[in-house]
Amino acid sequence: MEQIVLDHVVKEYIVAKKKKGMLGALVNLFHSEKIRVEAVKDISCTIEKGEIVGYIGPNGAGKSTTIKMMSGIMHPTSGSILVNGLSPQKNRKEVVKNLGVVFGQRTQLYWDLRLGETFELLKRIYRLPEEQYQRTLEELRNVLGLDQFMDIPVRQLSLGQRMRGELAAAMLHEPGILFLDEPTIGLDIDAKQAIRDFILEMNRKKKTTVILTSHDLDDVMKLCTRLIVINKGVIVEDGPIDEIVSRMATYRMLILEVAEPVQEVSCDQVEVMKIEGRKIWCKFDHHAHTAAEVIHALGEEMKIVDLSVREPDVEDAISNIYHS
Ligand SMILES: Nc1ncnc2c1ncn2[C@@H]1O[C@H](COP(=O)(O)OP(=O)(O)OP(=O)(O)O)[C@@H](O)[C@H]1O
Ligand SMILES: [Mg+2]
Known part of the structure; x- marks a missing residue:
């Protein structure tokens, strides 16, 4: 079943071109020159239920931009995106119900709350039935080894501990799709392994579809069966990982x-x-x-x-x- 469909998706950012120096700063105040950055030039692809896709490419290729559009955080300049048959922009609420998103570079947890309190809050935000919440939380606590961290405020967690918390938060409402943008960045071997095991477990047990961005090719090799490689805003390779590796x-x-x-x-x-x-x-x-x-x-x-x-x-x- 086609779960995510991108059809000629384009994203341009309009950025102010800053003039340098004191005089430049003054000029900028009155009329700043605008330039267009084509972050995503023309992307079309389809992702099926249960796939684990590595979405990779060099810095600035347009990966995070694509993920932000697929999760409804940003609007494409043109082209269309469908997630479970719905537009993440027009039907944001519906789409988000079935989506978990983790940005390794940015926390989505509440800095001052304890991890356990964060989950309680998310339960209310997603209006999860108590029984479902308890069951899922129990499972996530086990798979991610969260028990020691539940009563610690998020700001006191180490990066690896926090990342496990991020994953649990993203999966608490049992979404069918998980977008992971550099989930293992800066983590040690054990933490990386825990996160990889978790992704595989979710995929195996619940057929969770995973789109994973990572510069760690070990992640990609261990988790993904399919690679989509993007460079300068366009897809340059899309296919089974083994095939791409042996051909290239x-x-x-x-x-x-x-x-x-x-x-x-x-x-x-x-x-x-x-x-x-x-x-x-x-x-x-x-x-x-x-x-x-x-x-x-x-x-x-x-x-x-x-x-x-x-x-x-x-x-x-x-x-x-x-x-x-
Ligand atoms: N909010 C923004 N405003 C303006 N330009 C942006 C913005 N976000 C990203 N860009 C530009 O769009 C291009 C693609 O950025 P994007 O973050 O999608 O790349 P990426 O593939 O995720 O790279 P990385 O591997 O470094 O995370 C880059 O040239 C970047 O400078
Ligand atoms: Mg990025």
Whole structure:
């Protein structure tokens, strides 16, 4: 079932172009020049119920802007968005009932309330029946390990503790869709893992649809089956993650240790990245040559004592896309 549909969505920001210096500041007071920033240029895509989609791209690509439009916080300049068949702009209340949103960069919790009080408040805001609230809260407390933090004011929580609280707050009303904009930013390994486990658990148990933005490609690899890559406001890749990675990362790395130090490598099947004494890092196009061919060719030239071949990873693929 199509759950989210974006059709030629465009978002322009109008920003004041500031003139520099004292005189400039004075001029700005009277007539500031306006310029347009096309944050999202033309985005169309469909997301199905139960998918976990990695929405990734370099800084400034337009990811957060898209998420803000999908969650109804911002209006697109043109184009249309449907979430469960409704417009998040025109039917904000209806849409929000089925939406959980977390912005890793910005808290949505109440700074001075204890975490437990925050949840109580959200219960009233969402008008959740007591029984449903207790059941969901219990579950979230367990999955996110919130018990020790319930009586602590939000402002005293560490970043990782707070982020667990943010996720619980976003899921308290059991939304079918979760938008996560950098939910693991600044977190340590354990906190990241807890959040990843939580996302997978929600998706498995409740078929929660998840759109995840992250610069941590580990998050993306561990959670998502589909990637949408955006660059400069347009989608440059959309498909199964494995497919994108294997298509984009055509190279494999070969790391060799040789018996005698070498200055250069003449084998034309490889591109040398780095030589340090008896260690050589090179890469080869694995669509053109097999690893065995390359190793054989290199073996003619030098005595190899140890080697390892590194598979293309998502990082190689992504950096290829960002730079193409
Ligand atoms: N409120 C705003 N007013 C004006 N311009 C904005 C505003 N918010 C974002 N922009 C601009 O729109 C573009 C896209 O920003 P956006 O925050 O969507 O990027 P992003 O993909 O989320 O990047 P990041 O990975 O850094 O979070 C950027 O050029 C940014 O400067
Ligand atoms: Mg962003």
